[in-house]
Amino acid sequence: MPHDPDAFARFTDERLIPNAGAWDQAEHLDDEIVKDLAAARWLVPTLPSAAGGTGMDVETYGLLSEELGRGCGSVRNLVAVQGMVAHAILRWGSKDLADRWAPAIGTGTTIGAFALTEPDVGSDARNGTTTARAVPGGYEITGRKKWISFAQRAGVFLVFAQLDGDPAAFVVERDTPGLTVSPISGLLGLRASELGEVVLDAVEVPSSNLLSHGRLTFDLVATSSLDYGRFSTACGCVGLAQACLTASLDYARDRVQFGVPLAEHQLVRRALTEMITSVEAARLLCRQAGTMRATSHRDAIRQTLIAKYAASRTAFDVATNAVQLHGANGIGSGFPVQRHLRDAKIQEIIEGTTQIQQLQIADLTLARH
Amino acid sequence: MGAEGKARIREFILDNITETELADDDDIFERGLVRSMFVMQLVVFVEQEFGVQVTGDDLRFEHFRSVDRVDELVARKLAAV
Numbered sequence: 001m002p003h004d005p006d007a008f009a010r011f012t013d014e015r016l017i018p019n020a021g022a023w024d025q026a027e028h029l030d031d032e033i034v035k036d037l038a039a040a041r042w043l044v045p046t047l048p049s050a051a052g053g054t055g056m057d058v059e060t061y062g063l064l065s066e067e068l069g070r071g072c073g074s075v076r077n078l079v080a081v082q083g084m085v086a087h088a089i090l091r092w093g094s095k096d097l098a099d100r101w102a103p104a105i106g107t108g109t110t111i112g113a114f115a116l117t118e119p120d121v122g123s124d125a126r127n128g129t130t131t132a133r134a135v136p137g138g139y140e141i142t143g144r145k146k147w148i149s150f151a152q153r154a155g156v157f158l159v160f161a162q163l164d165g166d167p168a169a170f171v172v173e174r175d176t177p178g179l180t181v182s183p184i185s186g187l188l189g190l191r192a193s194e195l196g197e198v199v200l201d202a203v204e205v206p207s208s209n210l211l212s213h214g215r216l217t218f219d220l221v222a223t224s225s226l227d228y229g230r231f232s233t234a235c236g237c238v239g240l241a242q243a244c245l246t247a248s249l250d251y252a253r254d255r256v257q258f259g260v261p262l263a264e265h266q267l268v269r270r271a272l273t274e275m276i277t278s279v280e281a282a283r284l285l286c287r288q289a290g291t292m293r294a295t296s297h298r299d300a301i302r303q304t305l306i307a308k309y310a311a312s313r314t315a316f317d318v319a320t321n322a323v324q325l326h327g328a329n330g331i332g333s334g335f336p337v338q339r340h341l342r343d344a345k346i347q348e349i350i351e352g353t354t355q356i357q358q359l360q361i362a363d364l365t366l367a368r369h
Numbered sequence: 370m371g372a373e374g375k376a377r378i379r380e381f382i383l384d385n386i387t388e389t390e391l392a393d394d395d396d397i398f399e400r401g402l403v404r405s406m407f408v409m410q411l412v413v414f415v416e417q418e419f420g421v422q423v424t425g426d427d428l429r430f431e432h433f434r435s436v437d438r439v440d441e442l443v444a445r446k447l448a449a450v
Contacts, residue, residue: 091424091425092424092425092428093425094425126405211425212425212428214428214429214430215430216408216428216429216430216433217428218405219405219406219408219409219430220408220409220412220428221428223405223406223408223409224409224412227409295417296413296416296417297417298381298384298410298413298414298417300413301406301409301410301413302410360406363404364385364404364406366387367385367386367387367403367404368384368385369383369384369385369389
């Protein structure tokens with residue numbers, strides 16, 4: 001499949017938008033869409049071709065994420081998570097781990113899940129309580145991970161745990177004895193992201209499945225994955241906001257109240273202008289972050305934080321305005337804006353909450369000279 | 370790698386901390402000069418500036434503690450190319 005924005009847009013228009021509402025209701029993605037993404041090598045397009053990707057550049061990946069986000073937040077989330085797990089294993093793992101798992105995830109043979117968050121540890125992920133201990137031939141892991149995207153579907157988990165007082169990351173296969181996954185249902189948004197709670201009860205893995213051990217497991221391995229996911233989330237938020245804006249423009253043109261289209265009412269125009277401006281601004285921030293990431297600019301990480309912070313807040317604001325503008329229709333299942341509003345709130349929580357980012361962006365900027 | 374490389378590393382670190390002076394053997398983490406996200410920034414800088422790739426074999430915190438340690442890491446990576 002060609003890697004141009006028109007192809008991404010066609011995929012979203014033809015495959016995602018007609019089905020995203022049903023997936024949201026079913027709290028599950030259709031297997032066929034996952035196969036289609038795998039066939040296009042879009043699950044982790046940024047992997048090298050030999051590792052199951054297409055070598056897609058970062059800026060193009062941003063455009064893909066934006067388009068997927070315009071159609072279905074959970075599909076965008078799936079692609080982000082696959083990238084977070086596959087790139088972590090490819091970059092930081094042994095050659096054997098990389099050779100086995102990066103292509104498997106890239107080609108969709110196996111779905112990956114990023115198991116960092118725990119029932120009692122979210123933003124404070126560094127202080128997780130899942131523990132590992134050395135046993136003959138490997139490690140034994142015990143603990144509980146929660147809110148794990150695509151845990152229900154995953155064949156392999158990147159599990160973070162404490163080992164001898166330092167963080168460690170392990171590759172854990174789903175069928176390892178002692179690992180169980182419980183689906184989490186009834187979520188507000190990203191309902192088709194197939195979240196699960198993962199219980200590890202004395203799960204034994206071979207020593208070769210240790211990806212990383214030491215302080216950098218958190219400060220570099222986990223943070224790099226989250227940085228990758230944050231860029232995808234930021235761009236996806238622009239797509240989500242664009243979907244709400246487009247729906248609102250269409251509705252404002254067609255819906256007649258008080259004898260004229262909504263668009264003829266000045267307050268509606270004001271709302272549309274706010275939406276248009278903030279979508280454009282968020283898109284520019286994402287494009288700027290993408291360009292910086294593509295050139296490994298030394299400010300790329302901070303700019304990605306700024307893009308995600310602004311775009312996720314924009315997505316929620318624009319989705320809120322879109323629902324308001326749609327009136328009663330906005331809260332019904334016949335229009336996608338209510339799904340986008342629910343999904344938008346989740347974007348302000350994943351890959352760094354809005355409040356954590358309010359600390360980080362100021363911290364990083366105050367430190368600069 | 371030499372004084373020129375160390376100067377580039379030092380300049381980058383100073384650009385991202387509130388201090389204005391830094392000895393090459395100052396432990397930037399022990400002194401509390403940087404936050405956790407800084408290692409990631411430092412790796413991006415090292416890779417772009419010196420054309421090396423930091424990989425799993427380099428995942429040791431000690432490599433990133435000071436100008437001297439980063440310089441040694443870069444020199445080792447360049448020698449292996």
